[in-house]
Amino acid sequence: MQALRLPAGWGARTQTLSLQAGADGSTFTTVKAAAAYAFDPAADNTVTLTLPATVQRWFRLTVTANNGWPAGQLSEFEVRSS
Secondary structure, eight states, X not given: OEEEEOOTTSOXXXXXXXXXXXXXXXXXXXXXXXXXXXXXXGGTTEEXXXXXXXXXXXXXXXXXXXXXXXXXXXXXXXXXXX
């Protein structure tokens, strides 16, 4: 599971994100295709991504759109097993 957070006091925004994972830090496979995710202050500006079962050491998050600012924004990127 991946939890992505913005500061709780920030306004709502939608960001388009994709996620890749890899075992060696140089070869990555897409585990979450690009999709729009809504960060909402009413939900603590937290988005949770559920991933297929995988054992990886490295993760690469790509932000390709953000309607709240002209750049990708995250304050926390948490990776944990269930």
